[in-house]
Amino acid sequence: MSHLPPLRLHNSHTRSLEVVTPITPDNFRVYFCGPTVYDRVHLGNLRSMLCADILIRFLRARYPRVTYVRNITDIDDKIIIRAHENQEPIEALTHRTIEDFHEDLAALNILPPDIEPRATQHIEAMLHMIEQLINRGHAYVAEGNVLFDVRSFPSYGALSGRSLDSLRAGTRIDVASYKRDPGDFVLWKPSPPGEPGWESPYGRGRPGWHIECSAMSQHYLGDSFDIHGGGSDLLFPHHENERAQSLCCAPKNEFARHWLHVGMLLSNSEKMSKSLGNFHTIRDALDHAPAEALRLLYLSSHYRSMLDFTWEKLDEARRIMDRFYRALEKTPPHKNTPPPGAIIHALSDDLNTPLALTELHQFADAAMTGQQDAADHLYAAGQLLGLFASTPGEWFQGDTASLDTSKIEQKIEERLAARKAKDFAKADAIRDQLAEQGILLEDGPNGTTWRKA
RNA sequence: GGUCCGAUGGCAGAAUGGCUAUGUAGCGGACUGCAAAUCCGUGUAUGUGGGUUCGAUUCCCGCUCGGACCUCCA
Structure with missing residues (x-):
């Protein structure tokens, strides 16, 4: 492994490119924030899952053991509201949505995480953490809520680069009167009768959003692990709050050594999101083009930059895949070639997939002329990027x-x-x-x- | 209002203190009965104003524009 170039990733905590060195090289630990399961995931949600997939595939090629945890949020106000609207049990909604989610990701050849913990199965761990936070003076009970006291954590805001005072100045929402600071956030809140809840020392209630990730990452990866990732819209407040909770519970530890944030997918130059209504589901896209065309489209931009989704770009990605498959058809590759150095090099530099793709084009050109090693390289490089799951015959004739x-x-x-x-x-x-x-x-x-x- | 990120050819998108990728679309040609595919050739770019420098697309400052976050969000 020593001959490989070091893996460098942009750390959003320090806002700089850093060489990634695992805390324990025998187990590289990664946590990504997964979906809240009340509706089908859309193309924007897919981007961070796909970025994580590339990262994990690359890490697995470099480290003997990688533990990848991606959670599922299956208790949340939006879930309760949607289930009520649909007049169906919450479990039916979450179960169905999770199945759809898995189906969509499988279609994209996104490898499943090693562990996919669900919030509802870790209530006990969350309550334990909440208890610790109260005992250590970082949380308080007010009107049935348990709140995190942001002023008790001096480093609050360090991850996202903002100060509590600047936040206060910009607050646009009504602040609950029982909060000591407007930035205090809910760890546990009461559940009225008829809504899902768990018994706790603070009464029947349910967890706040942020605590689940702190509890589950701690449970499966420990107090310090290597990479924590998610969409850039999670940086604040979600990740800032997670960090605060976790470090207040385990002050001598690092929590996440490295923070990775994936740029937003845009639609008509605006963030694709459910609230704006400008989203397309994965199913929509797969009705339009093969899954690998969609994957290639995502790979064609760097994960940290924004990607403006259009159907034209999806078509273009499909044509490029056509060409790659033609090259593989012309010169069938040997299947056990290690990925070429140029690809390793490109991915080592902050997962520079656009640069990696230029190499695929070079290999495809040469494979088109019958060069066997080029075809081997094209195939191996594509495999590392999760491409070429089909044969050329399947690709062209379906x-x-x-x-x-x-x-x-x-x-x-x-x-x-x-x-x-x-x-x-x-x-x-x-x-x-x-x-x-x-x-x-x-x-x-x-x-x-x-x-x- | 605060914080942060970005601006490269029609579009997408790397890299770089001097040699100006790559792809796609366009155009011309070869091949073909015609197409398709393939091959060859070809034009077009570093938002704006300063500064540093022998030299800036690259480094620094201002400006403009775009976006994200500050509220659930991947």
Whole structure:
């Protein structure tokens, strides 16, 4: 491993590029914030999951053991409201949404985390943490709520680079009167009858949003771990609050050594979000283009920059995948080649996937001319990026079970006969007819092949 | 209002104190009965005003514009 370039990542805590050195090299520990399961995830949510996927694949190639935890928030006001609107039990809503979530990510070839803890299964750990925070003087009970006392943690604001006083000046919402400081946030709040709740020393209630991540990361990864990531919109207040809770419980520790934040996906130059209504679900995108085209689109911009989603860009990504698969079709790769150094190098530099993709283009050009090593490199590089899960045949012809391939072959024979007879009008008519059914013909030196449009 | 990030060719997008990627789209050509695919060729860019420097797209400052966060958000 010593010959590999060091992995450098941008740490949003220090706002600089840093060499990542694991706390314990025998177990590289990563935590990413997962979804709140009240509705299907959309293309914006997907971006951080996909960024994490690239990071994890790359870490697994470099370290003997990687533990990747991604949580599921399955208790939250939005869930309660949605379940009420749908007139269905909360468990039915969360169960269905989680299944959809897994299905969507699997379609994108996003590897599952090693551990996917759910908030409702870790209430006890949260209550334990809340108790510790109260005992240490970092939290207080007020009107049935337990609140974190931000003034008790001098380093509050250090992660997101803001001061409590500047926050106070900008507060736009009504502040509950029982808060000691407007920045104090809920660790535990009462649940009225009819809403989900758990018994606790503070009465029947449910956890605040931030405490679950502190409790679950501590439970599965310990008081200090290597990378904590999520969308850049989580930096404040979510991650700032997590950090405050965790460090107040375990003051001698680091909590997360390295903070990674993924840039927002935009739609018409605005953040794609449910509240703005400018979102597309993953299913929408998959109806439009293959999953690997979507993956390539995400890879084509750096994870920290914003990515303005358009259908045109998705189409372009699909054409690029077409070319990669053509290259692999031309020169079938050997499957066990290690990823080429240029890719390792690009990813080592803060996961520079756009730079890595330029290398894929070079390999594809060479593979197109029949160079075996280039095809091997193209394939191995793509594998590291989660691409080329299909064969070229599957890519171009799709699920042939749903098509009458013998009929297509028959039409191709008919057209061939027409061409031999110089009856080009008939030959073109057959081609047009197939095109209407979404079948494109290509006359190559080795005969005519077909592919799906 | 506060904090932060960004601005590179039609679009996407790297890199770099001097040699100006890469892709895609466009255009021209080869190949083809015609297409498609493939190949060859080709034009266009560092928001703006200063500063540092022999030299700035790159470093520094101002300005403009865009976005995110400050409220649930990936």
